[in-house]
Amino acid sequence: MDGRAVPILDIPHWKVEKGERVAITGPSGSGKSTLLHLISGIMNADSGGIVVAGQPLHQINEAKRDAFRASAIGYVLQDFHLIPSLTARQNVEIAMTSRLPKKERRRIVDGWLEEVGLGGRGQHLPAQLSRGQQQRVAIVRAMVNHPPLLLADEPTGSLDWETADEISSLLLGLSVTHGYTLIVVTHDLNLAGRFPRCLSIEEFNEVRRETLPKQRASFASVQQEGASL
Numbered sequence: 765m766d767g768r769a770v771p772i773l774d775i776p777h778w779k780v781e782k783g784e785r786v787a788i789t790g791p792s793g794s795g796k797s798t799l800l801h802l803i804s805g806i807m808n809a810d811s812g813g814i815v816v817a818g819q820p821l822h823q824i825n826e827a828k829r830d831a832f833r834a835s836a837i838g839y840v841l842q843d844f845h846l847i848p849s850l851t852a853r854q855n856v857e858i859a860m861t862s863r864l865p866k867k868e869r870r871r872i873v874d875g876w877l878e879e880v881g882l883g884g885r886g887q888h889l890p891a892q893l894s895r896g897q898q899q900r901v902a903i904v905r906a907m908v909n910h911p912p913l914l915l916a917d918e919p920t921g922s923l924d925w926e927t928a929d930e931i932s933s934l935l936l937g938l939s940v941t942h943g944y945t946l947i948v949v950t951h952d953l954n955l956a957g958r959f960p961r962c963l964s965i966e967e968f969n970e971v972r973r974e975t976l977p978k979q980r981a982s983f984a985s986v987q988q989e990g991a992s993l
């Protein structure tokens with residue numbers, strides 16, 4: 765870390781159990797998105813270690829982290845990030861890591877779309893779908909490889925309250941059905957309040973709020989033990 769940088773996160777130890785559903789709240793700039801970037805290996809901590817599903821992310825190179833993320837971590841974002849020129853089905857298929865015959869891939873994707881209430885919508889482009897429907901496609905894309913861990917950054921942040929409630933139910937319901945660990949960061953207290961474990965990032969981050977407006981994470985240790993890949 766250079767002399768001007770101030771830590772965003774300083775987490776001596778933090779652990780999420782396999783299959784746990786955790787919501788993390790906290791003020792803007794408190795490092796919620798940064799935490800998910802660290803857990804997913806998109807960003808490196810300056811020191812310390814992060815273990816996800818038995819894989820120490822800090823001990824593998826970037827290419828291996830990318831491959832690990834593709835198969836083991838699903839990521840849902842506030843603004844969906846669907847490819848506009850691809851149909852709902854294609855947006856999901858493009859994320860599949862298994863090399864199955866096209867017909868089989870289509871059967872799997874259509875099954876997922878059906879499960880999230882989008883049966884018959886596979887041929888629609890994102891622009892032909894409502895925002896809630898687009899988020900459902902994004903959730904399917906995140907889950908299609910059956911990752912043991914799903915991360916969601918403000919998944920209801922751009923939805924009206926009713927749709928937000930539906931997406932909250934969907935995420936929590938799917939985590940029970942499919943048994944994945946779910947970590948959500950959010951301002952949405954309605955969403956957070958529905959989680960079995962709900963905490964403020966300030967409860968496990970030792971950086972004081974006054975020091976937050978600077979940059980970079982300094983240390984994080986997140987473990988998800990016992991998950992099978």
Ligand SMILES: Nc1ncnc2c1ncn2[C@@H]1O[C@H](COP(=O)(O)OP(=O)(O)OP(=O)(O)O)[C@@H](O)[C@H]1O
Nearest residue numbers: 772791792793794795796797798976977978979980
């Ligand atoms: N790529 C980056 N490079 C440098 N600093 C960054 C970067 N991304 C975020 N930061 C800084 O890290 C701090 C935490 O940002 P982060 O986005 O994690 O907070 P947040 O709690 O998710 O905020 P919000 O709720 O507003 O999305 C902020 O001070 C931000 O300016």
